[in-house]
Amino acid sequence: MADYYSILGVSKKATDKQIKKAFRKLTKKHHPDVSKDKDDVKFKEISNAYEVLSDPKRRSYYDRFGTDPKDKSKPKPKPKPNFGFNIFTTRPKVQKRADNIQYILELNLKDILEAHTKTITIDRYEDCYSCLGSGATELVACELCGGSGMEGATHSPFLFMQSTCRKCRGLGTIPKGECQECQGTGYSNPQEEKVKVNIPKGVEHGMQIRVDGRGHIGKGKRNGDLYVVISIEEHEFFARDKKTLYCVVPVLYTQLISGGTLLVPSIDGKKIKFKVPPGATIGDQFKVKGFGVPVFRSEDRGDLIINLELFIPKDPNKEYLDLLKKMEDDISDEYLNRFKFK
Ligand SMILES: [Zn+2]
Numbered sequence: 001m002a003d004y005y006s007i008l009g010v011s012k013k014a015t016d017k018q019i020k021k022a023f024r025k026l027t028k029k030h031h032p033d034v035s036k037d038k039d040d041v042k043f044k045e046i047s048n049a050y051e052v053l054s055d056p057k058r059r060s061y062y063d064r065f066g067t068d069p070k071d072k073s074k075p076k077p078k079p080k081p082n083f084g085f086n087i088f089t090t091r092p093k094v095q096k097r098a099d100n101i102q103y104i105l106e107l108n109l110k111d112i113l114e115a116h117t118k119t120i121t122i123d124r125y126e127d128c129y130s131c132l133g134s135g136a137t138e139l140v141a142c143e144l145c146g147g148s149g150m151e152g153a154t155h156s157p158f159l160f161m162q163s164t165c166r167k168c169r170g171l172g173t174i175p176k177g178e179c180q181e182c183q184g185t186g187y188s189n190p191q192e193e194k195v196k197v198n199i200p201k202g203v204e205h206g207m208q209i210r211v212d213g214r215g216h217i218g219k220g221k222r223n224g225d226l227y228v229v230i231s232i233e234e235h236e237f238f239a240r241d242k243k244t245l246y247c248v249v250p251v252l253y254t255q256l257i258s259g260g261t262l263l264v265p266s267i268d269g270k271k272i273k274f275k276v277p278p279g280a281t282i283g284d285q286f287k288v289k290g291f292g293v294p295v296f297r298s299e300d301r302g303d304l305i306i307n308l309e310l311f312i313p314k315d316p317n318k319e320y321l322d323l324l325k326k327m328e329d330d331i332s333d334e335y336l337n338r339f340k341f342k
């Protein structure tokens with residue numbers, strides 16, 4: 001890392017004013033437009049040094065760690081996020097890691113009919129800008145490994161084994177003091193981030209979709225993962241049990257006796273022509289094949305089970321009541337005979 005102070009020719013205790021003055025003086029001398037020898041490497045060096053030392057945040061970071069947090073020449077190694085997902089149908093083994101994010105995704109029954117992509121917004125923690133995630137005001141060389149990050153285990157003419165330092169976990173440095181910016185947590189304020197999540201068809205309530213590497217920034221390791229927990233809201237007409245849908249359809253008394261055709265809505269928004277057989281009764285169940293929901297990880301689709309419920313008119317007129325009375329008289333013998341036992 002370049003010594004920005006000596007590049008600008010100022011002391012480490014220089015005030016902002018002194019830094020600015022030194023910079024102006026040097027740019028006059030080394031500006032590519034002015035300089036006779038087209039010295040733009042030198043000019044870049046000066047501009048770089050000034051950029052860091054004129055920014056209080058970056059200057060204080062540079063004073064403490066001897067590096068610039070925005071130094072592009074030394075990119076921070078970041079774990080590569082993997083956009084694949086895994087689904088757990090049974091109890092998921094979610095490691096209780098602080099870096100993982102859990103997001104509850106509300107879906108309705110219609111959403112599970114086809115595989116699709118949903119964009120969700122999560123709050124992610126990144127590394128604190130000021131301490132670059134260390135949570136410390138300074139990093140001191142690890143005493144155990146002398147800053148190398150490696151521990152020598154065996155010395156012999158034939159064998160020399162090295163392992164990652166136990167104390168600093170291979171980083172070579174140990175954090176000291178508490179960063180004011182993040183109160184020592186090493187995390188930034190949560191940053192909003194949009195994530196595309198693939199929702200397979202047939203997902204069930206409580207399933208979790210793992211999106212690798214899209215959790216919070218990992219501390220010294222890989223990033224945490226994002227766990228999207230599926231929550232499926234109850235439907236006002238259909239009840240679901242895995243791949244089977246159930247519904248209750250009101251029928252008229254006359255339709256039960258003489259049969260009839262009902263139009264039953266399907267979850268896809270279609271109308272199912274359902275024939276009530278003559279003599280049907282409340283409590284009978286009827287299966288309509290293929291009108292349930294898709295089976296998770298399969299091309300199979302469940303069935304719809306229709307339960308009948310008697311439609312009772314709320315305010316029947318006299319004519320209707322007279323008809324019913326007549327019907328009742330006509331069938332009373334048959335009805336009463338049901339209670340004659342031998
Ligand atoms: Zn910090």
Ligand SMILES: [Zn+2]
Nearest residue numbers: 142145165168
């Ligand atoms: Zn060490």
